[in-house]
Amino acid sequence: MAKKQFAVIGLGRFGSSVARFLSEMGYEVLAIDDDSDRVQEVANAVTHAVSADSTDEEAMRALGIRNFDVVVVAIGQDIQASILTTLILKDLGVPQIIVKAQTELHGKVLNKIGADKVVYPERDMGLRVAHHLISPNILEHIELSSDYSIVEMKLPSAMFGKSLKQLDIRAKYGCNVLAVKRGDEMNISFPANETLRQNDILVIVGRNDQLTRMEQAYA
Numbered sequence: 001m002a003k004k005q006f007a008v009i010g011l012g013r014f015g016s017s018v019a020r021f022l023s024e025m026g027y028e029v030l031a032i033d034d035d036s037d038r039v040q041e042v043a044n045a046v047t048h049a050v051s052a053d054s055t056d057e058e059a060m061r062a063l064g065i066r067n068f069d070v071v072v073v074a075i076g077q078d079i080q081a082s083i084l085t086t087l088i089l090k091d092l093g094v095p096q097i098i099v100k101a102q103t104e105l106h107g108k109v110l111n112k113i114g115a116d117k118v119v120y121p122e123r124d125m126g127l128r129v130a131h132h133l134i135s136p137n138i139l140e141h142i143e144l145s146s147d148y149s150i151v152e153m154k155l156p157s158a159m160f161g162k163s164l165k166q167l168d169i170r171a172k173y174g175c176n177v178l179a180v181k182r183g184d185e186m187n188i189s190f191p192a193n194e195t196l197r198q199n200d201i202l203v204i205v206g207r208n209d210q211l212t213r214m215e216q217a218y219a
């Protein structure tokens with residue numbers, strides 16, 4: 001199967017980082033920005049880098065943008081340009097359009113006009129950092145939906161030497177321990193009676209408010 005081809009529009013911090021990483025991973029990447037200095041900065045790191053205004057439908061057509069499997073719109077500040085670009089890509093028939101949103105409202109508009117995925121990098125990173133500040137034991141936080149998440153939690157000292165059965169996390173907090181990571185081993189059917197050790201990592205799924213209650217109880 002041919003490798004996916006990507007285009008990234010808007011080469012600010014987010015867009016250029018997406019473009020560079022995809023390229024490092026061996027994918028073909030077309031990088032686009034209307035600021036030629038930005039284009040120059042990534043030119044050596046990607047397959048093609050061109051200076052173009054993504055709100056110019058003809059320019060996008062001429063670049064053959066619809067032949068790319070995935071187009072990432074990483075225009076940050078200029079919300080109008082971001083929306084217009086998304087609309088043009090949609091009209092031209094780009095199969096998958098991923099757009100960075102600045103605000104919730106911006107994101108809502110993007111969803112309405114057919115963006116396949118809307119990402120909020122600043123908001124997500126902010127949440128992650130805040131979460132980590134409140135509960136230092138939390139190593140990872142993956143949002144499954146607006147209500148549910150999976151967290152990776154360093155075993156709090158209050159759990160050392162206890163078994164999952166003794167801790168009874170499901171009954172107390174309504175959360176489920178999916179797995180226990182011990183060293184390089186991921187144990188997805190960790191015996192309920194086995195004692196947990198310092199350095200174990202729990203992988204837990206639950207409703208956000210229940211996870212927070214549990215995190216705070218063991219913080």
Ligand code: ADP
Pocket residue numbers: 009010011012013014015032033034035038052053054055074075076077078081
């Ligand atoms: P970040 O917050 O990720 O650094 P920025 O808002 O600084 O994002 O960067 C967005 C990039 O998108 C800038 O390099 C800007 O030149 C580019 N850009 C904005 N509007 C257009 C457009 N209509 N066509 C192409 N590139 C654009």
